[in-house]
Amino acid sequence: MSEMPGLVEHVTCLGCGCSCDDIVVAVRDGRIAEARSACPLGSAWFGDGSVPTDIRVRGAAVSIDAALDAAATMLDEARRTLVFLSIDTSCETQRAAVAVADTLRAVVDGVSSSSVASGILAAQRRGRVGATLGEIRNRADCIVFWGTDPAARYPRYASRYAPEPAGLFVPDGRRSRTLVSVDVGDARGPRDADLRLGIPVDRELGAIAALRASLAGRSLGEHPLAGLADLSRTLAAARYVAIIYDAEPGALPPEPGRAESLMALGLELNATTRACVMPLRAGGNRLGAEAVLTWQTGYPMSVDFSRGHPRYRPDEGARALVAAGAVDAVLVVGRPLGLPFAIDAARTVVVGPAATAAACAIAIDTGVAGIHEGGTAFRMDDVPLPLRAPVPGPRVAADVVRDLAQRIAARRARRS
Template identity: 30%
Template sequence: MEAKTQTKTESKNLQVVTDVVCPFCGTLCDDLKIIKDGNTIVDTMNACVIGNEKFKSAQDGHRIMTPLERDDNSAEFTPVSYDYAIEKAAQILAKAKRPLFYGWSSTSCEAQEVGNELAELCGGVTDNTASVCHGPSVLAIQTVGAPCCTLGEVKNRADLIIYWGCNPVHAHPRHMSRYSIYPRGFFTERGFKDRTTIVVDPRPTDTAKQADVYVPVEQGKDYELLDALRTALRGEKIEQEVVGGIPREKIVELGELCKSKKFGLLFFGMGVTQTTGKHRNIDIAISFVADMNKYTKFNLIAMRGHYNVSGSGQVMSWQSGFPFAMDFSRGYARYNPGETAANDILARGECDAAFVIASDPGAHFPVSSMKYYARIPTVCIDPHYTPTTGVSSIVMPSTIVGVEEEGTAYRMDNVPIRCRKVADAPEGILSDHEILERLYHRVKELKGEAGGQH
């Protein structure tokens, strides 16, 4: 697609591409300007430091430029063609009895759709990165629902922002300036002067330093504090003098502050989902928000990390009814997080092949899980060298969605946004979608050939 707006600067070679979406975090900022010299990205405007690096890294020397095959007896890789790599990968997946498909969170919904169909064709398990971040949020929402809204509503209406167990200053650098605290909205014309910010975190983070109220909850005591807050909202006495490291009087004050606002928003992160309590923490957080709606308008939004992890859950849900940890080994979709999640399967050694795309479990999974991954036949699709590509059997490079390829992604508030292409990919590099399409058709042929022999 041609850039929507391209205005030339003083230099004849420089161009500015406007209205670009940043494919890094779940904020999906859509107001970037990319400065190009021919096909080379030389600078960005409006992007945070991480978003800037995302665009710059597309053309640095760390890219994988050709498919690779790892020698079984060493860590050495041999360059191969795409045809060879796709055939080899298809053979691995077609022969596997229970392959694991993992990742999906940093690629387009179009690629995710084909990937899930491939997993179903292979009778495998497909899982996205939610299983190690906001999976507990999904479980809680499935249990008690979720009062949600869009980030646009937050910008225009919210006069109370609560960041609980997250640090957007570092994880989502433009979140506060675009949507929550600093922007001027329709009903928040004075920006941050019309808002009150509360940060609940065991550590005095850089986000906490900008808060009007900082609540230093004791590590792992989020559930207890939320429970006490609900008690205070009901006007009942909190029996303990201190709950989660917070004095009883402070909790009552916090509850009264929340009730005094017109529109509140609870943003929560992995500090709540991946600590003691897990999905029960989110369960009671949702219940707290529901209680607040008896007094004022209140919503919550999960601070999703990868730019399209929300999209992966959406695609899996409309295809098969489940948002992650989806198992096709019985011929139909099953869902049992803790049993059918990627790390659990690797830790128990239950898969006989693995396929990783748009994520890097080698940098985040336990060593024991990755040791097993390194022992079985594996396929990894990634534009860059990562710890995961280093221990994979077949590695295929791909284009970067939102930089070199178009694609749909879902923002953290589940609003779909179309990412744009701003530069051409290195010559000969295929997209995730094309690689998956070719794999799907080849595996289908191999499955058919095998079926005809029986």
């Protein structure tokens, strides 16, 4: 089906991890006039599509050749380099960045090691109790929001995935499902929940352990948490339970044991019914960085190439390395926003959207994946989605990073 002039259909929004792929972008005079179907968060992420288009070396405007040569020299001469995968890039760009790290024998890491590492490590220890969002939409008849209301940071989650849409085995949508809110401290779930349980922050893990015991057939006795027995009965009676929590830092106080405890609860539920545990994840294709690192190196974060092969160093993520002064050059690939370390202006190269907004030695502005660049991005449930580029932008990030990799490799070849 052909598109209406000025309208670009099936655009994927990376404003949050829902990665809604039903956005219709209206383009006027090369700018985004409207992102139809997008929530306010998504509309803000698209903006009008304008981004900086500069290239700077120590503050001076230079050509792309000069900037890439300067970056190749700085990174090649460093004793130990950190390659950091930030947000708003495609998997193709992330893949090129991993190749740079491999060539440099660098450490490569992304935003996950400083934000969701405990959940990733828990999944590696226990095994994931996962599902796609489509499976939740079509099968889950009991939705448990654990200390989160998706309306705040994942605005279309409820309408696109659960609890509202009708699905194959939940034909009446919201009416076919039991909606449970587990409020942890001040972190409350949806207001229209059918069942609500409040848990003080310091009793969260104990409550999950008691639930597991109850589901395994032990008596809760006179448990001091009113409603825990009701919740246990509701979970046990469901055909398919989806337990959903916000994995990103936010309103819910950080609790390193939460992800692992919820996974254990999901495993317990699967002994008698079906269940999945779904972490809500933020946008910008951060899941893509984990996927690319995993298929390229075997590990989702904190990979060290210093011995010529990938080694997993989850205890030595980007934040720890920079804080310890263990790297003397940093290549940030992606938007220089929300980095888990302070940029050392003299030793940092940034290639990505609005790179020149960062105080760094070398900055090359590129387009934003999903706005100016196509490629692939991963949704919060690890489903890859194609990206469209509704408006033109500056140079493509993947091309810049590949060019940088070639220049570094050429320097090394000349020396050998």
